[in-house]
Amino acid sequence: MEYFKQLRSFVGHSPLILPGSLVIVLNEKRQILLQNITDGTWGLPGGLMEIEESLEDAARREVFEETGLKIDTLELVNVFSGP
Template identity: 55%
Template sequence: MGYIEDLRKMIGTRPLILVGAVVGAIDKEGKILLQKRPEGIWALPGGLLELGESAEDAGRREVFEETGVEIGQLELAAVFSGKQYFRKLPNGDEFYPVTIAYISSDVKNSTIKIDGVETIDARFFPVQELPAHTSPLVKEIIKHYIEMPKGQF
C-alpha cells in the first residue's frame, strides 16, 4: 500500500476518497466466506486498489491474500459510498470509502489459509446464520445477493 502511504506523507490525515473491493465468495453449498479481522468484526475479504489495478483483480487478490481462497468470475453486487461510510482511524487518518462489492460462486480452491495479520479466522457461513459481530456492510451485500435473480451469476 505504498501509494496511500505516500499520499499521507503529503497531505497528513486530511480526508481522502479511497476505492476498494470486497468479494462475497459463495461455495457449492451456498455458504459465504467471511474473515474475522483483528478488531473482532466478521467481514468480507477485500481491500484497497493498487495503482493500475482493476477492481476485479483487487477483489481476487485480496481474497487470496487474506484467506487463501482462489476465485474466478465475479458479478457486481453493489457499490457503497457516501458520508455514512466516513471513517476516522485511531491514528487520525480520515477517508470516505467507495466500496465495490462483488459476488462470486466461482470458487476455484476453498482451502482456507489465514494470513494471521489482516485475518485471524475465516470460514464459510450459511447466509442466514451469520456470526455475531458481522459487519453491517456484509448484511447489506447479502441482502443484494438474496434479491438477485437466480442464475444471474
Template identity: 55%
Template sequence: MGYIEELREVVGSRPLNLAGVAVAVFNEQGQILLQQRQNGIWGVPGGFVELGESTEEAGRREVLEETGIEIGTLQLISVFSGKEFFVKLPNGDEFYPITIAYLCKNITGGTLKADGIESLHVQFFDINALPEKISPFIKKLIEQNVVSI
C-alpha cells in the same frame, strides 16, 4: 511503500476518498466466506485498489492474500459510498471508502487459511447463522437482498 502511504505523506491524516473492493464468496453449499479481522468484526475479504490495478484484479488479490482461496468470475453487486461509511483510524487517518462490491460463486483453487495479519480466522457460514459481530457491508448486503436470511 504503498500508494496510500505515499498519499498520506503528502496530505497527512486529512480525509480522502479511497477506492476499495469487497468480495462476497459463496461455496457450493451456499455458505458465505467471512474473515474475522483484528477488531473482532467479521466481514468479507477486501481492501484497497492499488495504482493501475482493476477492481476485479484487486478483488481476486485480496481474497487470495486474506483467505488463501483462488476465485473465478466476479459479478458486480453494487457500489457502497457516502458518509455512513466514514472511517477514522486509531492513528488519526480519515477516509471515505468507495467500495465496489462483487459476488463470486466459483472457487477455483487454493486452501482456506487466515493470513494471520488482516484475517485472524476465515470460515464459511450459513446465511442464517452469521456471527453476531458483522461488518456494515454484510448488513447492507442483507438489506438490499443480495444475500437473504
C-alpha cells in the same frame, strides 16, 4: 509501500477518497465466507485498490492475500458510497 500510505505521507490527515472492493465468496452450499478481523469482528475479504490495478484485480488480490483462495469469476453486485 502501499499506495494509500504513500498518499497519506503527502496529504497528512486530510480526507482521502480510496476505492476498494469487498468480495462475497460462496461455497457449494451458498454459505458466505467470513474472516475474523483483528478487532474481533467478522467481515468479508477485501481491501483498497492499488495503482495500475482494476477493482476486479484488487478484489482477486485481496481475497488471495487474506484467504489463499483464487477467484475466477466475479459479478458486480452494487456500488456503495457515502455522502
